[in-house]
Amino acid sequence: xxxxxxxxxxxxxxxxxxxxxxxxxxxxxxxxxxxxxxxxxxxxxxxxxxxxxxxxxxxxxxxxxxxxxxxxxxxxxxxxxxxxxxxxxxxxxxxxxxxxxxxxxxxxxxxxxxxxxxxxxxx
Numbered sequence: 001x002x003x004x005x006x007x008x009x010x011x012x013x014x015x016x017x018x019x020x021x022x023x024x025x026x027x028x029x030x031x032x033x034x035x036x037x038x039x040x041x042x043x044x045x046x047x048x049x050x051x052x053x054x055x056x057x058x059x060x061x062x063x064x065x066x067x068x069x070x071x072x073x074x075x076x077x078x079x080x081x082x083x084x085x086x087x088x089x090x091x092x093x094x095x096x097x098x099x100x101x102x103x104x105x106x107x108x109x110x111x112x113x114x115x116x117x118x119x120x121x122x123x
Contacts, residue, residue: 011031081102
């Protein structure tokens with residue numbers, strides 16, 4: 001978001017599953033956002049053969065951060081995160097349980113570890 005004024009009505013959020021997975025949903029809020037992610041998921045067809053539901057195992061590597069209007073966007077402030085997850089498809093949508101971890105290499109005081117569960121599509 002690029003703005004000349006001091007007031008910005010559009011805020012960007014980061015945090016949550018596949019969106020800096022180590023943080024809770026929308027834990028980081030600011031005016032500017034940079035984010036990238038690589039996600040891989042593997043179909044465990046051999047394991048799920050008698051179950052009747054597809055089962056998949058996945059992982060992600062994510063990087064990004066948010067900045068306020070008066071902060072300079074700096075690559076040194078980027079937070080890295082990753083997740084490992086196990087999921088299946090249900091009639092309600094995908095069901096996923098996983099673990100996420102994030103580190104900012106000292107920019108923030110904490111290195112959060114998050115257990116997450118998701119059922120259905122996000123809107």
